[in-house]
Amino acid sequence: MGDPTVVGSKQGTDDMMPLAIGIDIGTSGARAVAMRPDFSIAAQSTVALERFGANGRDPAVWWEAVASALAELLAGIDRAAVRSIAVDGTSGTLLPVDSAGRPQAEPLMYHDKVSDDTILAAVAREAPETSAAHGATSGLAKALWFQRLPGVARMLHQADWIAGQFSGRFDISDENNALKTGYDVEARRWPDWIAATGMRMEQLPDVVAPGSVTGRLTPSAADLFGLSPDVAVVAGTTDGCASFLATGAIEAGDGVTALGSSLTIKILSDRPISAPRYGIYSHRLGDAWLAGGASNSGGKVLAKHFSLARIIELSAAIDPMTDTGLDYYPLGTAGERFPIADPALPPRLEPRPQSEADYLKAMLEGIAAIEALGYQRLAELGAPKLTSVRSVGGGAANAAWTAIRQRKLGVDLLAAFSDEAAAGTARLALMGASEAGLL
Ligand SMILES: Nc1ncnc2c1ncn2[C@@H]1O[C@H](COP(=O)(O)OP(=O)(O)O)[C@@H](O)[C@H]1O
Numbered sequence: 450m451g452d453p454t455v456v457g458s459k460q461g462t463d464d465m466m467p468l469a470i471g472i473d474i475g476t477s478g479a480r481a482v483a484m485r486p487d488f489s490i491a492a493q494s495t496v497a498l499e500r501f502g503a504n505g506r507d508p509a510v511w512w513e514a515v516a517s518a519l520a521e522l523l524a525g526i527d528r529a530a531v532r533s534i535a536v537d538g539t540s541g542t543l544l545p546v547d548s549a550g551r552p553q554a555e556p557l558m559y560h561d562k563v564s565d566d567t568i569l570a571a572v573a574r575e576a577p578e579t580s581a582a583h584g585a586t587s588g589l590a591k592a593l594w595f596q597r598l599p600g601v602a603r604m605l606h607q608a609d610w611i612a613g614q615f616s617g618r619f620d621i622s623d624e625n626n627a628l629k630t631g632y633d634v635e636a637r638r639w640p641d642w643i644a645a646t647g648m649r650m651e652q653l654p655d656v657v658a659p660g661s662v663t664g665r666l667t668p669s670a671a672d673l674f675g676l677s678p679d680v681a682v683v684a685g686t687t688d689g690c691a692s693f694l695a696t697g698a699i700e701a702g703d704g705v706t707a708l709g710s711s712l713t714i715k716i717l718s719d720r721p722i723s724a725p726r727y728g729i730y731s732h733r734l735g736d737a738w739l740a741g742g743a744s745n746s747g748g749k750v751l752a753k754h755f756s757l758a759r760i761i762e763l764s765a766a767i768d769p770m771t772d773t774g775l776d777y778y779p780l781g782t783a784g785e786r787f788p789i790a791d792p793a794l795p796p797r798l799e800p801r802p803q804s805e806a807d808y809l810k811a812m813l814e815g816i817a818a819i820e821a822l823g824y825q826r827l828a829e830l831g832a833p834k835l836t837s838v839r840s841v842g843g844g845a846a847n848a849a850w851t852a853i854r855q856r857k858l859g860v861d862l863l864a865a866f867s868d869e870a871a872a873g874t875a876r877l878a879l880m881g882a883s884e885a886g887l888l
C-alpha cells in the first residue's frame with residue numbers, strides 16, 4: 450500500500466498534484482478525504498447525518514450527507530486535480546434495488562437482525578463452518594429476506610449504492626463488503642452452496658477487488674460536483690477495513706483496534722483466519738488478510754453510563770497502573786459477537802464501586818480485557834504474532850485507557866497515520882487511479 454511514513458498534512462490549493470478522494474458513510478455521518486499520491490492529506494470534511502433528518506437508515510439521507518461532505522471538500526481543493534473516488538460504508542448494511550438503483554425497501558442496517566427461522570436454518574445448513582454469512586445479522590440472511598419483495602433486481606451494500614450514485618452502476622460490489630453476504634474471498638466467487646439456501650444468484654452483485662476501477666463519473670454526477678467525467682470510480686471497502694488502511698499499518702502482525710461505538714480489532718495476516726464460533730472472519734486485501742472481529746462492547750456502553758465530558762473528567766483521576774480487580778464484561782444489552790459469540794451473553798457490570806472513577810476504570814479495564822482476549826484468540830487460531838497496535842475511534846484519545854490497554858496487550862501502541870476511515874478509502878482510490886494510468 451506504499452510507505453505510510455511519507456506524511457505531511459497540508460490544507461489548500463497550493464499544489465497541482467493529482468488527488469484521490471475517499472468517502473466514508475458511517476453510523477453518525479459522512480466524511481471525505483482528498484489524498485495526494487504520497488498519501489498526504491490535502492483536505493478533509495465531515496457532515497452529520499442528522500443535518501438531513503433523524504432517519505439514519507434512509508438512503509436519501511446518506512446521499513445528501515455524502516454529497517454535502519464532498520461539496521465541502523471540493524470547495525477547498527483544485528477540482529481539476531481529482532482523478533478518482535472510492536466509498537466505504539458500514540459492513541453488513543444491505544438494501545434491495547431495482548435495475549435503476551432505486552431502493553425497493555428500507556435498508557437493513559449492519560446491526561439489524563433477521564428473525565425468520567427458515568432463512569436462518571437454510572444458512573446454518575448450507576454455509577460451510579468457516580463462512581462469515583452465518584448469523585442473524587449477516588448480509589446473506591438480509592438478502593434472503595429482501596428477495597421476497599417484488600421489483601428487486603440486485604442486493605447492494607451501503608457503499609455499493611453510494612458508489613452507484615457516482616458511476617450509475619447498481620450491479621457491483623467489492624470483496625470486503627461481499628464477505629458477510631457469503632462471497633468466497635479465497636476462491637474469488639459466489640460459492641455454489643448459496644443457491645441451495647434459496648438465494649436467487651442473479652440478484653447478488655458482481656464482485657471485484659477493492660481498489661479496482663468500476664467505471665467513470667456519470668455526466669450528471671460530473672455536472673453536480675464540477676468534476677471531469679474522466680474521474681474514475683473505484684471499488685471501496687467496509688468501514689472496518691477502511692479504518693485499518695487509514696492507520697498506515699502494513700506489516701504482518703500489525704494490529705488495529707477501533708474504539709468507536711463498538712470495539713473492532715484486526716490483525717494483518719499472511720493467511721485467512723475464520724472461526725464463526727468466536728465471531729472471527731478475514732477480509733482479503735490483495736494477497737494479505739485482515740483477520741479479526743467486532744465486539745458489542747465499546748464506547749456505546751460507556752456513553753450509556755457517562756456523558757463524554759464526565760468520561761474525560763473521571764479519566765484524569767484514574768491510576769492506570771493498578772487494577773480494580775472487578776472483572777467486568779461491559780455490554781449495553783445481553784448478546785456478544787466476538788471474541789465470545791453468544792447471543793445471550795449477559796453484561797457483567799457488578800459489583801459497583803462507590804467511586805465513579807473506579808466504576809469507569811473497571812469498564813475501561815473490562816473493554817481492554819476483551820480486546821486482549823480478541824488478539825489472543827487470533828494468535829491461538831494461527832494469526833501472526835501481534836507486534837504492535839494502532840488505535841482509531843473516539844476512545845483512542847483517552848490516555849488513561851491507552852495506559853490500561855498497554856499493560857494488558859503487552860505490545861507497543863503506535864500512532865495511526867490517520868484515524869479517518871475515509872483516508873483508508875482514499876488509498877484505494879489512489880490504487881484505482883494508478884491502475885487506470887490517471888496519476
Ligand atoms: N475520551 C474518550 N474516552 C473514552 N471513550 C470515548 C472518548 N471520546 C469518545 N469516546 C467514545 O467513542 C465513541 C465515539 O467514537 P467514534 O469513533 O466517533 O464512534 P463511531 O463508531 O460511532 O463512529 C462514543 O461511544 C464515546 O463513548
Ligand SMILES: O=C(CO)[C@H](O)[C@H](O)COP(=O)(O)O
Pocket residue numbers: 476538539540541559687688689690711713742743
Ligand atoms: O459494527 C460496525 C458498524 O460500523 C462495523 O461495520 C463492523 O463491525 C466492522 O465490520 P468489518 O470488519 O466487516 O469492516
